[in-house]
Amino acid sequence: MEKSLQKLKNGMRVDTIITLAICIILGIFALANIVETVVCITKDASVFQIELSDTGANQSQEYRLYIEGKEYGVVDYNNYGLYDWDGNTNYKAVTIISKIKETINCLIVESILILLYLILLTVKKGNSPFTKKSVVMLRIMAGLCIALALLSPVIGMVGSFVTFGHYAGKISAMNLYILIMGVVFGLIGEIFKYGIMLQEDSDSIA
């Protein structure tokens, strides 16, 4: 038993380091997104341009976003091709909305990973993960997953309504998968309750 636990702890050490590394990388992404959002807000709407350019392969073309003449990257024209009732488009608003969505997604995934890191840290320290605290953490992770699935389309809808006067959000299959993952996290939390009972029973045996 002791040997198995030691082996498990060694394995957890690697998992903890990997989770922490992903947390740090996501944190940097989130911070970069926040900075980019602020920069986009401060810029004039006229500096945002969408141009059709060659990909260089099979004579295909793609839409690219340019900010102040500098290429920003390839964009989905379905998101940028929105018009208000007067026929005007607003690339700045769409860019800001997509940046806000990315930032929120990044922060939610970061929070989920931090909670996962805390659970792994408990096992690494040699304590049992079957505690009420872990159940609460798993429930929060489930809630965050559901928020991750629902917030992105909601922000898109609200953003397009405020900017263009009509709803233009879309719910993809990926949102549904993330929603299901949230339910899975919640169910794992419920299974952990059974683990707590077994742990309490095991702790009362010398």
Added chain:
Amino acid sequence: MAIIVRLDRVMADRKMSLNELAQKVGMSNVNLSNLKTGKMKGIRFETMNAICEVLDCQPGDLFEFTKEEK
């Protein structure tokens, strides 16, 4: 419970303290104290084996069964 732990009696016979026994058996003082005072629900064969080896006794010396009156 009908089973009474007589660990304190065997320890007193051997003149061994709780701390010393816990150290030799490889258990925490708290767990051993809980076992001694009958607060534990059970005991593993592994633990019993270690205690019997250190105290040089039989499992029967550690436990006593008394019939409870209903």
